[in-house]
Structure formats: C-alpha cells, structure tokens
Amino acid sequence: MPENTGQQRKVIADAVVSMDGYTSTGPDDDMSWAMQHISSEQSELMYEGIWRGVSTALVGRVNWEGFTAVWPGLTSDPNSSARTRDLGNWLATVEKVVISTTLQQADLDKTQWSNARVSRDLEEEVRSLKGAPGRDILVINSASIIKALLQADLIDELHMAVMPATLGGGVRLLPDGLTSTWQLSHATTIPATGAVILCYRRP
Structure with a gap:
C-alpha cells in the first residue's frame, strides 16, 4: 500500500439506482x-x-456473496473484455473489508479472492481506514453500508448511476430522515443505455 501523503483518504460510495x-x-x-x-x-x-x-x-455480506460467486468466472472468461478482466483481477487482490455480523473469516477464506477480512463495526472501521496510509476507499453498491455511512457523515463522494427504470419497491439507497448538502462534481449521460451518472462531493 502506498505511503500516506498527509491527506486523509476519501470514502467514495458508488451505486446503481433506479429512477x-x-x-x-x-x-x-x-x-x-x-x-x-x-x-x-x-x-x-x-x-x-x-x-x-x-x-x-468495502462490501456488505450480500454483495460479497454475489461478487465472489460471479466475478471469478468473468475474470477467467476469455470472452470478457480486457477492462472486465482487469477489474476482476483488482477485486480479487485489493484489500477488502466485508462488513458483516454473521460471516466469519473462514467464510471469506473459502473463496477464490484473497486479501479480505471481516469487520463488525462499520463506523470504527471506516474512521480507522481514513486515517491509515493508502489511496481512496470505495463502497461498492452496498446500500446498507452507504446508508449507515451517510448517517454518520463519513462519505466524501457519492456516485450514482441512475437507470431509466422504476422498480416500484425494494432496497432504497438514501436513508429516510437524512438532511445533507452536496456539491455536484460532474454529471454525464450514456446515450446507449439512457443512464445518467451523477457525482456529488461534500462541500
């Protein structure tokens, strides 16, 4: 892991969300x-x-189980794009912290991915990571983690890919009762899929 340059690491939350x-x-x-x-x-x-x-x-239990079931196959598939394989290799080796009250370290060690550990206390873990050496910290599409970190004011950047679809119910990204102010960093559209990418930073 690279040395800390003196700047605190950012926590970036990335999620796909319906309209x-x-x-x-x-x-x-x-x-x-x-x-x-x-x-x-x-x-x-x-x-x-x-x-x-x-x-x-940072991932939650549901995403951990889903990712480790799917990504090793995508990474080894010669039909996958070069960028998909690069991402798969990064996921397999990057430091991963799995926030869970039920998973044990032995559960993580059974998968093909390395460099993963379980943490029980999300806020304590993130505060510790932000002060440790390294590059940024990424929360990968885990709504429960994003909600908790938003409520604890521990997210520095929020990236949302808004899909041209409504789901009518399910798991919401933003917690009820949250009041916060953000600055739009950048926004872009993907005409081929109709998605709108919104990137916000805390002022």
Whole structure:
C-alpha cells in the first residue's frame, strides 16, 4: 500500500439506482434492470477511473456473496473484455473489508479472492481506514453500508448511476430522515443505455 501523503483518504460510495430511488428489488434481485448499463463499454471506462485510485474496498455480506460467486468466472472468461478482466483481477487482490455480523473469516477464506477480512463495526472501521496510509476507499453498491455511512457523515463522494427504470419497491439507497448538502462534481449521460451518472462531493 502506498505511503500516506498527509491527506486523509476519501470514502467514495458508488451505486446503481433506479429512477424511483432503489438499488435493488430485494435479496433475489438479478440486476437485469441495470445490466445493459453495467456491461456497457462506457460504464467500464468510467468505473475504471474510480477503482484505479482505490486501495481498499468495502462490501456488505450480500454483495460479497454475489461478487465472489460471479466475478471469478468473468475474470477467467476469455470472452470478457480486457477492462472486465482487469477489474476482476483488482477485486480479487485489493484489500477488502466485508462488513458483516454473521460471516466469519473462514467464510471469506473459502473463496477464490484473497486479501479480505471481516469487520463488525462499520463506523470504527471506516474512521480507522481514513486515517491509515493508502489511496481512496470505495463502497461498492452496498446500500446498507452507504446508508449507515451517510448517517454518520463519513462519505466524501457519492456516485450514482441512475437507470431509466422504476422498480416500484425494494432496497432504497438514501436513508429516510437524512438532511445533507452536496456539491455536484460532474454529471454525464450514456446515450446507449439512457443512464445518467451523477457525482456529488461534500462541500
């Protein structure tokens, strides 16, 4: 891990969200409503611009189990794009902190991914990571973690890819009752998929 330059590490939250504010329809969501965007070349390019500046990834139990079931196959598939394979290799080796009250370290060690550990206390973990050496910290599409960190005022950048779809219910990204102010860093559209990318920073 690179030496700390004296600046505190940023916590970046990245999520795919529907027009009506949901990140998924629930535990069995297959993400088909967002796959055209997720698999697009433009999306891969933009996401690469985020993860290459990150040295720690935060995920919850559901995403951990989903990612480790799917990504090793994508990474080894010769039909996957070069950027997909690069991302898969990064996910497999980057420092990963899995926030869970039920998973054990032995559960993580059973997967093909390395450099992962369980943490029980999200806020304490993030405060410690922000003060430690390294590049930025990325929360990967885990709504429960993003909600908790927003309420604790521990997110520095919030990236939302808004899909041209409504889900009508499911898991919301933003917590009820949260009051906060953000500055728009940049916004872009992906005409091929209809997605709008919004990137906000805390002032």
